[in-house]
Amino acid sequence: MTNGGATAMRNRGRVALVASALMMTTALAPFVLVTPAQAQQAGHNRIDGQYEFDIPAQSLTSALAQFGVQSGLQVTVDGALVRGLEGRAVTGTMRADTALEVLLGGSGLNYDVTGDGTVVIEALQTGAAADGEVLDPVRVEANAANFSDPSDAITDSFVANRSRTASKTDTPVLDDSAAVSVVTEKEMETRNVQDLQQAVAYTAGVQSGEYGSDVRYDYVRIRGFYQSSLGAYRDGLPSRIYNFTNSRPETYGLQQVDVLKGSTSSLFGLNGPGGLVNMTTKRPEDEASGEVFTTFGENHLRGGGDVTGPVAEDSNWTYRLTGLWQDAELSQDYSKDDRLYLAPAFTYKPKAGTELTILTSYSERDSGLGYGFPTGIETSRDAFFGEPDFNNFDTEETNLGYEFSHLITDKLEFRQNARYTHVDLNYETVYLQDTAPLGDRYAFAIYGELDRFAIDNQVQYDTAINDTFDSKTLVGIDFNRDQNREKRYDGSASPIDPYNPSYCGPSCIDLDFTSDTEITQAAYGVYAQEQLTIADDWIATVGGRFDYIQSDTDTISSGTTDERDDHKFTSRFGLTYKATNEVSVYGNYSESFQPVYSSLASRPEGVEPQEGTQYEIGVKYQPEAFDALFTAALFDLTQENVSQWNSSTSTYKQIGEINSRGLELEGKMSLDAQTNMTLAYTYLDAEIKDDVTAANIGNSPANVPEHQASAWLDYTIPGQGVFGDLTLGGGVRFVGERQRNDGNTETLGGYSLFDAAINYAVTDSVSLAVNATNLTDREYVSSNTFGSRYYGDGRTVLATLKYSW
Structure with missing residues (x-):
């Protein structure tokens, strides 16, 4: 969402919030939506008239309110009938009665039209409305130009409702x-x-x-x-x-x-x-908008833009074009982070209930590599021990995909998502070895090519059973195929003095061809899921899936092939209780399945997929009074058949087992048009239950902190006179102590990082923002793996000038 529509979005969000709050507090009474436009059009707008509709899938309460706004018709409904129900998406020019039938599809509701043109929503079965009982209406006023469901304003909020x-x-x-x-x-x-x-x-x-x-x-x-x-x-x-x-x-x-x-x-x-x-991925929007920007900082220059809207007036096509160019360096010496990104997208809506979105992108990234610092070397975290002319991790990626959905009936929908991806990799590096003699260097190169195709077919059937059950049934078939071919070279480079590095260029690098390997994996999956809502308060979710995986590792250079087929049925059971409209409590059991596809020859004992199980309970709170979501979760996760390298026998063993239990607390708030906040805390009790090294059993897995926490707050000071809005923000990220290795022989210290942001609205269309990460330039070790220390990023300050419309 660009800044040009921010004020309007905030207004729409306020109106939607007020409307929703009034409706919820009168759940046992009917409501009537009346707008100034409707007051003038009373008696003129008809249920069989043609209107332009753009109503996304959302709560039926809000969907009916939008229907009334966009058609100019007065709508009356018993609030108890629609509480907890979902309305389908309606898009395009059509008769109002057609739109209403789509909107109410699968809800168990119908409608009638009174003599004065009022649309009355009623149950298909007998009920208060059918018995002729008339309750006092609740009248909600909204401006047709400004009203929108809060879900429409998701990009102008830190909180996502769906x-x-x-x-x-x-x-x-x-x-x-x-x-x-x-x-x-x-x-x-x-x-x-x-x-x-x-x-x-x-x-x-x-x-x-x-x-x-x-x-x-x-x-x-x-x-x-x-x-x-x-x-x-x-x-x-x-x-x-x-x-x-x-x-x-x-x-x-x-x-x-x-x-x-x-x-x-x-x-x-x-x-x-x-x-x-x-x-x-960003998708086309029906309303025209756009932005262009430039970002600059130390050794950093970036420019880009994002435009969207209808292809032409009254067209069924909308478009979006997102682009970015960057010429930058990272903090480490001889580093680079150059980017080119271009993503055209189109959406076609020929009629209500049918939509096709085409998503394409081209991405080119030229990057250097970050390095670990071998034990015993104490020098600048930005020092470089490789070769400037042999320091590349360059990728080129092309994507072509689409998303298609079609409403076959008012209860049955078909969806299909597909994407083809091609990636080229040029990976060249020289690095210090992590053992004596100090200064000896390895050389390494990978030249890779990846082709990936993925498709997911889904059929969803929604229906109501009597007045007690609402059923949402999903059945899917998906297929994924990845083919990854890599040519590898290994060697060495001339030694270097890490305290006074002098580079010798490609001539001092000695590389030998190592292997030409192609990994192909085809995955076939069939899954089904039932979401059954019982009496509006209980939601049972039951799902299962069968996977069949074919994995081939062809070592072309040696003429050997490792082939493996895996199959597994996994399940999920979940139950949610809606204690109130604002609070839900849930529990679930779920499973994971992770096949092993490579290095099969080094696993003489046979290979089994790595399998996991999880038990979880939690509570979620979404207040109606303001835009926020608070969640808490307790979980117990175990993974078995974990593959581990046994250095004494130079083979893999699958006797590893890891258990992770913990607590997660999270809150996201957009308290008003001026304040956003996030809060998060994680407690993890992770333990190695089985290991090839018996002494590791009972230890904590490497690099897993017991405590993590973060907080972000930004506040906008409204502009006065010639001065625009000023937004001030700041955050902190805390990571606690971790163990350097599974043997728990060394502890890595915890650290806290501070971030900050300032944004000034020069005009309604022009803004200037400054963002800083690791504001205090804290030096910390993010991990210590394979005998090397990896330092985290230092302070980065970037300024962004943006024009939006």
């Missing part, structure tokens, strides 16, 4: 029997996040940036388990990393990031037990 990630259906966060955290576009823009690690850094249960200045990938742990290999999703489809070849996502191209915590295989297939991160 998410498709936890259940693959459009479900309120309050109703889901799982812990899901949503980072909205508004939050990402306010903090000016530069990568996915920064986007999720203020999320409970998440540990990000484990390898500090290493910028090859986004390193994320969820509930103590490393999720970056399998747990990255884009628009609901996986973006798995099989070896080295992969590209980092551009966060400027995202409108939302969802973190689903816990075992998720019953819906998403092969995955680790900790959870997943689902990134939602």
